[in-house]
Amino acid sequence: MATSYQLKRADFIFKNENDWEQVLGKILSQNPQDLINELISSELKGRGGAGFPTGLKWKVAAEQPSDTKYVICNADEGEPGTFKDREILQRVPYKVLTAMVACAHVIGAREGFIYLRNEYWFLRNELEKVIDEFEYYCKEINLEFKIKVFMGSGAYICGEETALFESMEGKRGEPRNKPPYPTTWGYLGKPTVINNVETLAHTYTIFKYGAKKFYDLGVQYSRGTKLFSVSGDTPKPGIYELELGMSLQDFVYEFGDGDTKAVQVGGASGFLVPRKKFADTAIGYQGKLTGISLPTGGSMMLFNSSRSMYNVLDNYLEFFREESCGQCTPCRVGCQQLLIGIKAVKRAEKPASYLDKLLRLTETMQYTAKCGLGQSVANSFSSIVENFREEMIY
Amino acid sequence: MTTKKINISINGFPAQVKPGITILDAASDNGIIIPTLCYHKDLCVAGNCRVCVVEVAGQKRLSAACATPCEEGMEILTNSLKVRNSRKHIIELLLSEHNADCTKCYRNGNCELQELASEYKIMTQDFIELLPYKTYSVDMYSPSIIKDDSKCIRCQRCVRTCAELQGVNALTVAHKGDHMKISTFMEKAMNAVVCTNCGQCINHCPTGALVEKNYIEEVWEAIANPSKHVVVQTAPAVRIGLGEELGFEPGSRNTGKMVSALKRLGFDSVLDTDFTADLTIIEEGTELLTRLKKALVDKDADVKLPMATSCSPGWIKYIEHMYPEYLDNLSTCKSPQQMFGALVKTYYAKARNLEPDKIVSVSIMPCTAKKFEANRPEMFDSGYRDVDYVLTTRELAIMIKQAGINFKALEESKFDRLMGESTGAGVIFGATGGVMEAALRTAYEIVTGREVPFKNLEIAPVRGMEGVREASIKIENPKPEWKFLDGVELKCAVAHGLVNAKTVMDSVKKGTASYHFIEIMACPGGCLGGGGQPIPTSPEIRQKRAEAIYAEDSHMQIRKSHENPEVQKLYRDFLKEPLGEISHKLLHTKYLPRERF
Numbered sequence: 001m002a003t004s005y006q007l008k009r010a011d012f013i014f015k016n017e018n019d020w021e022q023v024l025g026k027i028l029s030q031n032p033q034d035l036i037n038e039l040i041s042s043e044l045k046g047r048g049g050a051g052f053p054t055g056l057k058w059k060v061a062a063e064q065p066s067d068t069k070y071v072i073c074n075a076d077e078g079e080p081g082t083f084k085d086r087e088i089l090q091r092v093p094y095k096v097l098t099a100m101v102a103c104a105h106v107i108g109a110r111e112g113f114i115y116l117r118n119e120y121w122f123l124r125n126e127l128e129k130v131i132d133e134f135e136y137y138c139k140e141i142n143l144e145f146k147i148k149v150f151m152g153s154g155a156y157i158c159g160e161e162t163a164l165f166e167s168m169e170g171k172r173g174e175p176r177n178k179p180p181y182p183t184t185w186g187y188l189g190k191p192t193v194i195n196n197v198e199t200l201a202h203t204y205t206i207f208k209y210g211a212k213k214f215y216d217l218g219v220q221y222s223r224g225t226k227l228f229s230v231s232g233d234t235p236k237p238g239i240y241e242l243e244l245g246m247s248l249q250d251f252v253y254e255f256g257d258g259d260t261k262a263v264q265v266g267g268a269s270g271f272l273v274p275r276k277k278f279a280d281t282a283i284g285y286q287g288k289l290t291g292i293s294l295p296t297g298g299s300m301m302l303f304n305s306s307r308s309m310y311n312v313l314d315n316y317l318e319f320f321r322e323e324s325c326g327q328c329t330p331c332r333v334g335c336q337q338l339l340i341g342i343k344a345v346k347r348a349e350k351p352a353s354y355l356d357k358l359l360r361l362t363e364t365m366q367y368t369a370k371c372g373l374g375q376s377v378a379n380s381f382s383s384i385v386e387n388f389r390e391e392m393i394y
Numbered sequence: 395m396t397t398k399k400i401n402i403s404i405n406g407f408p409a410q411v412k413p414g415i416t417i418l419d420a421a422s423d424n425g426i427i428i429p430t431l432c433y434h435k436d437l438c439v440a441g442n443c444r445v446c447v448v449e450v451a452g453q454k455r456l457s458a459a460c461a462t463p464c465e466e467g468m469e470i471l472t473n474s475l476k477v478r479n480s481r482k483h484i485i486e487l488l489l490s491e492h493n494a495d496c497t498k499c500y501r502n503g504n505c506e507l508q509e510l511a512s513e514y515k516i517m518t519q520d521f522i523e524l525l526p527y528k529t530y531s532v533d534m535y536s537p538s539i540i541k542d543d544s545k546c547i548r549c550q551r552c553v554r555t556c557a558e559l560q561g562v563n564a565l566t567v568a569h570k571g572d573h574m575k576i577s578t579f580m581e582k583a584m585n586a587v588v589c590t591n592c593g594q595c596i597n598h599c600p601t602g603a604l605v606e607k608n609y610i611e612e613v614w615e616a617i618a619n620p621s622k623h624v625v626v627q628t629a630p631a632v633r634i635g636l637g638e639e640l641g642f643e644p645g646s647r648n649t650g651k652m653v654s655a656l657k658r659l660g661f662d663s664v665l666d667t668d669f670t671a672d673l674t675i676i677e678e679g680t681e682l683l684t685r686l687k688k689a690l691v692d693k694d695a696d697v698k699l700p701m702a703t704s705c706s707p708g709w710i711k712y713i714e715h716m717y718p719e720y721l722d723n724l725s726t727c728k729s730p731q732q733m734f735g736a737l738v739k740t741y742y743a744k745a746r747n748l749e750p751d752k753i754v755s756v757s758i759m760p761c762t763a764k765k766f767e768a769n770r771p772e773m774f775d776s777g778y779r780d781v782d783y784v785l786t787t788r789e790l791a792i793m794i795k796q797a798g799i800n801f802k803a804l805e806e807s808k809f810d811r812l813m814g815e816s817t818g819a820g821v822i823f824g825a826t827g828g829v830m831e832a833a834l835r836t837a838y839e840i841v842t843g844r845e846v847p848f849k850n851l852e853i854a855p856v857r858g859m860e861g862v863r864e865a866s867i868k869i870e871n872p873k874p875e876w877k878f879l880d881g882v883e884l885k886c887a888v889a890h891g892l893v894n895a896k897t898v899m900d901s902v903k904k905g906t907a908s909y910h911f912i913e914i915m916a917c918p919g920g921c922l923g924g925g926g927q928p929i930p931t932s933p934e935i936r937q938k939r940a941e942a943i944y945a946e947d948s949h950m951q952i953r954k955s956h957e958n959p960e961v962q963k964l965y966r967d968f969l970k971e972p973l974g975e976i977s978h979k980l981l982h983t984k985y986l987p988r989e990r991f
Contacts, residue, residue, distance in 0.1 A: 152850060155495065172567055177441040177461035326567075326574025327442040333487035333524070336572045340522050350522075357520060364483040367456045367476065368444045375455065 048196030049297030081299030175371035219245030222284030250357025424580030495820035501602035561893035591924015593762030628823030639791030645938030650806025668816030708916025735780030770825035786926025818953030826920035
């Protein structure tokens with residue numbers, strides 16, 4: 001089986017090149033439309049997990065007539081099992097800041113923010129030092145652009161872009177109705193580009209080496225590389241940059257402990273893939289022509305046969321029950337019902353068929369919840385319950 | 395200019411709608427009702443209950459109809475199987491978290507969740523009941539409002555009401571996830587926070603989570619007690635709201651039927667708060683003119699202008715919390731309810747030869763803050779509690795139903811005497827701008843000897859539903875004793891809803907406005923939109939009630955407070971003169987600065 005081993009390691013993001021002034025100089029000498037085209041042709045998609053085309057996002061924001069626009073770096077890395085953004089901000093913060101200045105240049109923003117997860121407070125000082133360097137640079141070349149670090153307060157939901165805006169505006173971190181989307185109505189009601197830390201870091205690669213270099217990596221619909229946060233039952237947990245489009249089987253060959261029972265792709269809001277589906281599952285954005293394709297914000301959790309899938313699900317649901325902002329009915333009450341429901345089935349207080357009722361409930365949550373949190377609870381719930389039903393009951 | 399319409403289809407039928415209109419409104423315009431819970435016409439769109447979800451062709455997820463604008467070519471399904479199943483799920487979820495002991499609920503029969511459950515025939519509870527997992531307690535500390543979290547569906551209508559309509563922010567969202575609930579600053583009790591007791595949260599609550607503290611049984615007991623003489627007063631806005639609870643359309647005038655009903659309930663004397671509304675005008679009008687004289691002639695720097703009305707107890711508590719440095723600007727006049735209370739146990743008791751301690755004074759108000767007001771320690775000037783029980787319009791309707799009175803079939807009766815005579819000026823106290831209009835009708839005539847220069851005495855600039863309205867009247871050729879007012883332009887402002895009160899007060903504070911007199915009512919539309927009025931409320935309903943109030947006024951024979959013969963008699967026999975010694979003791983009060991949280 002090892003013959004099909006195709007895991008392609010890459011090393012772009014953490015390659016310490018110390019040439020940001022040069023790269024930024026080159027970027028700022030280009031006109032915004034060319035930069036947007038470069039990004040669009042790279043087919044870079046949002047690395048936070050949702051996978052929205054980055055070039056398109058910048059384009060729409062650039063087209064808005066508003067005088068005031070914002071660039072925000074979403075560093076509220078909260079998905080269980082991801083820890084890549086922290087490393088980026090620690091090791092190559094200048095790449096993120098270069099990208100933010102580039103974005104400001106493209107869309108016409110004069111202010112940018114890094115929304116930093118509260119638990120990453122220890123990054124703040126170093127980050128602000130680098131920001132000072134950038135602001136000095138901008139001043140030197142007469143580019144009006146200020147960057148501030150905004151500390152989050154610890155809620156998972158504030159990683160959701162519109163909840164993040166609300167939080168920054170001093171309000172309760174609750175997602176807004178969409179549309180309007182951030183590119184037209186974002187922070188303080190102004191057009192805003194909000195990108196994940198890793199997405200911004202990738203644009204550095206693209207602007208430096210050209211879109212083609214990036215586009216040639218990965219597979220159709222899932223171009224380029226991606227950082228993976230590998231954790232769980234693995235002999236080598238850590239962060240790895242890999243080309244997209246790999247099969248989960250290959251991934252497990254590389255990172256598994258030989259007894260991998262299932263992999264949770266994309267954290268608590270992602271999907272659980274059981275062993276029998278490893279070979280049919282590719283890691284990338286939806287739209288791949290064959291097989292199942294799973295997007296991910298980078299979290300890859302491996303579970304071996306010593307793990308109870310019931311406990312895994314119980315743990316996720318407890319997380320969601322607590323981290324739901326509580327405003328919309330399907331998410332607030334749905335999460336409570338799912339958690340109490342599986343407990344009741346386990347204790348035989350409800351028949352096994354109650355699981356089917358709960359599966360239908362997750363469908364409703366997926367259709368009707370106000371934001372991505374409530375919509376994606378269905379992912380882990382249905383993939384765990386459908387693949388490990390007997391573990392839920394007995 | 396006509397805007398181009400866009401083409402959509404609703405449930406397969408084509409429709410043309412205005413661009414930018416929400417799916418909810420588009421459907422409603424085309425005869426399709428989409429159920430809602432968190433949506434309210436008075437408030438911004440929240441989109442959090444998700445009951446209004448609809449299917450848009452080509453989209454996997456459903457859209458909240460209240461929050462999604464229509465787009466060209468949109469194919470909308472409001473009743474597909476997917477929509478139905480989802481909607482039903484959401485109602486079931488809400489019920490699983492809800493204390494659905496409906497028969498023991500104050501809002502039984504007038505609850506939006508109950509209606510929806512009935513519409514969708516939710517006959518079984520498949521999901522696990524969540525109440526046992528929660529620790530809820532009922533907040534009964536406020537004299538006006540009871541807050542029961544176990545009945546709350548987290549639609550946040552109350553939170554939006556408190557913030558957007560009232561600018562008070564007493565109610566807010568606390569915690570997240572399963573612990574998320576509607577709470578107050580530091581989760582204090584409702585009587586210990588900035589709450590003004592206005593009751594707008596009650597009017598906007600779809601369920602029984604927020605209700606008034608009711609005193610129905612206490613009043614029944616008093617009526618049944620043969621040694622008690624039970625007097626009832628009814629506020630202007632009650633007569634035009636009451637019908638809505640008893641089978642009439644909004645805007646129906648039912649003064650005569652209301653009086654008959656009250657007599658049949660067994661009250662010993664059915665009187666009218668409008669009487670003391672007229673009295674308020676005399677006292678307050680005189681106070682205003684006195685302040686103007688002190689300011690303009692005596693150049694007294696201590697006189698505070700603008701003078702603000704003090705009829706609305708919600709507004710009083712608001713200014714005590716938010717602008718305590720402006721308490722001296724408030725008229726010292728008590729509200730008509732409290733003037734009435736103080737007179738009942740003095741003037742009325744003496745005239746009717748009754749022992750004041752045998753009198754139980756009940757008032758029917760469109761207001762929940764009046765319950766708080768009657769409870770204030772300052773309101774014992776008669777030597778007794780001036781007003782013993784305050785009932786809302788809704789509570790009166792409940793009593794009428796309990797007594798088995800067929801309200802629609804009732805004959806019309808007149809208020810009893812003493813203290814039952816009123817004027818058109820007293821009636822319009824129930825609408826925003828009414829106190830101002832009544833005061834101007836009287837003050838202008840006192841000063842000039844002529845009627846206000848408006849057709850039919852209708853002072854149009856102060857009428858309407860605009861949040862803040864400004865008006866001015868120029869005084870020309872006054873009587874000799876008011877010579878100093880010659881040529882003075884009397885500037886007035888009217889605001890309703892506390893968020894508009896804030897606008898006015900902020901401009902006073904900044905010095906950008908130079909008013910002489912401001913009228914502020916805590917509730918949208920004035921008392922007719924009060925927190926004790928029938929539920930539901932909406933801008934259209936309040937408009938109809940306002941029309942009814944003004945119709946009452948125009949049908950009255952006497953329309954100026956100072957011409958009220960009973961008020962004139964009161965001054966002759968008892969008070970002697972406006973702002974006199976007895977007035978000061980019984981009809982005026984003082985205010986208390988409060989903390990801002």
